[in-house]
Amino acid sequence: MGVGIVFIVGAGPGPGDLITVRGLRALEKADVVIADELLPRSFFDDLDLRMTGVLVIRRDDRDPALSQDEVNDLLVQHALAEKTVVRLKGGDPGVFGRGWEEAERLSQQGIPWEIIPGLTAGTALPALAGLSLTHRGEARSVALATGRLREGELNVDLPRADSLVLYMSVSALEALVRRLVADGWPEQTPVAVIERGGLEWERHLRGALSEIAGIAQQARLQSPALIVVGEAARERVQRPTILFTGLDPANFRTLGTLLHWPALEIAEAPDAAEQVQDALDAARSAAALTVIFTSKMSARVFFAAAGGQWADLDLRSDLRIIAAGPGTAELLRRHCVGDVTIPDVPGSEGIIRLLGEAERGHCVLIQGEQASEALEQELTGRFDSITRLSLHRAVTHPQLGEMPLPEHDAIYLTSPSGVRAYHERFGMAAFERGVLCIGEPTRAALRTLGIDAKVVHPGVSDESSETQPTE
Structure with missing residues (x-):
């Protein structure tokens, strides 16, 4: 064997x-x-x-x-x-x-x-949080250590370097501070704490060594968290901290240091599998076939339900596949043999421009439940027949509001639904700092609350091209 x-x-x-x-x-x-x-x-x-x-x-x-x-x-x-x-x-x-x-x-x-x-958290998370572990002339050494030993005892033999990165230390933070001060670290040494680094609901806490335990206790700090002590805890380049409320932060990280606190989560429609099966049955008899995917989530649900049945349609010479944004197109290329077309202009407007006034055959339009009917209405007159699938819906994230808002310089909103979710959970306190948004529908939703937001487009992304038309 x-x-x-x-x-x-x-x-x-x-x-x-x-x-x-x-x-x-x-x-x-x-x-x-x-x-x-x-x-x-x-x-x-x-x-x-x-x-x-x-x-x-x-x-x-x-x-x-x-x-x-x-x-x-x-x-x-x-x-x-x-x-x-x-x-x-x-x-x-x-x-x-x-x-x-x-x-x-x-x-x-x-x-x-x-x-x-x-990538270990000790080097990756400080970088994501805007911290540099070494800096020429000022921070020449860094040590990685754990605050607790295998048996759960406090690690009293901490290394000495210009900067110290502590893993697994949240429960022992107060004792570790006393140990560091006893070892000769000045009480004014800068400390940064990165809670849930790189994950949803990330928070950053900062303070002097003498006060960080109190700050952490007041903020109800929880594991997992990384503690950075010394020169590395100083911000070398000032960037705004952005509270990002959308689904996927991938295309927005150039805005600043992002904390991902999603307003919404995606729930699959209960009858998604049945919808997909009916659409596949109808597509097989079509003389020509166009399939339009308006989001990555729609594509994921579709292919999970379609299974091996998609392979037969994928080989058709008369098949045209359209993705509303580049992220969706990237996913589709993992599943599809044929070419995937992306409109020059993102979203519904780009899809309409891409299509001729009179298309032949059958169209399968794959969207979320909350999508506007405008795109379907526009396509109905251009194809012989059309099937619209509503495979998912956006709902307020159940964890939103469980913790107080983190320190941030601006909040970035990507949909009217997100505006409503934050207002429902946090009231007007959610919008007390700078307010940025992705497009006019979201800006209009903010105006109803008396908030004048700045529209900022970090680049063409699925969030910008696909979330907006779903309202």
Whole structure:
């Protein structure tokens, strides 16, 4: 009997797009994935990975969560069953990640393995938060340490460097501050705390060493959080902190240091699978076929429901596929053999311009439930027949409002629904700082509250081209 292989992959500090190319290639080959509990559940969707047929096990899928010994046993079990296994770990496997403990167990069983490094939180999260761990002439050294030892005891032997980055230290912050002061760190040493770095609901806290424990207690700081002490906690370049309320921050990071606090989440329509099946049945008999995808979420729901049935339609010579934005087009190219067309102008207007006055055949228009009927009405007169699918809807994010708003310089809103959600949960306090928005529909919604917002387009993106027409 043969044996499989195990890839111990560092996934980076959270967002799927921070995984390395080598790590992504390992995931694409996986039969089994055993993932850490801190990785967001949207991780695979963020990468547009097709996980059909892949067994995905998260440590927190069971209560209590899987122990390290149980994870080791699962790695061995699936590898001995001749599976390609990915052990997907947050950060880097070799930096407080127990990756080498797992590799040791695999070696004892004669199972081949490979470590694929990833971005560790200690270097990645400060960079994302606008902090530099080293700076010529001022910050020449940095040390990574844990605030607690394996047995849960306080780490009293902290290294000395120009900057100190502490992992797993939230519960011991007050004691660690006393330890650092006793070790000779000045009480006015700058400290930055990055809570849920790179993830939704990220917060940044700053203060002097002598006051940071009180600041953290008042803010109800929770794990996971990274603590940066020393020169690295100073901001070298002043950038605005933007409270980003949209679904996907990928195209907006040039605006400043983003804190992703989504106003909405996407819920799949209960009858999505039935809608897709009916549309596929109708499309098979069409003389010519145009399929229009208006968002990444619509595309994800469609392909999940269509399964292998899409392959037959995808090979048709008379098939035309249109994506409303570049992000959707990127996803479609993972599923489609044929060319994907993107309008020169994003959104509904661009789709209408792209099409002729009189098109032939059948059109499948794939949208969300809250999408305007204007695009469907415009297309109805141009095709012989049209099927509109409403596969998802945006709802107020259930976690919105559970924590007080973080410190920020401006809030960025991407839809009228988002405006309403923030106003409902936070009142006018949500708009007390600078207010930015993506387009006129959102600006109009803000005007109804007496708020004059500045329209800022960071670039062509799915958020700008597809969220706006859904109101």
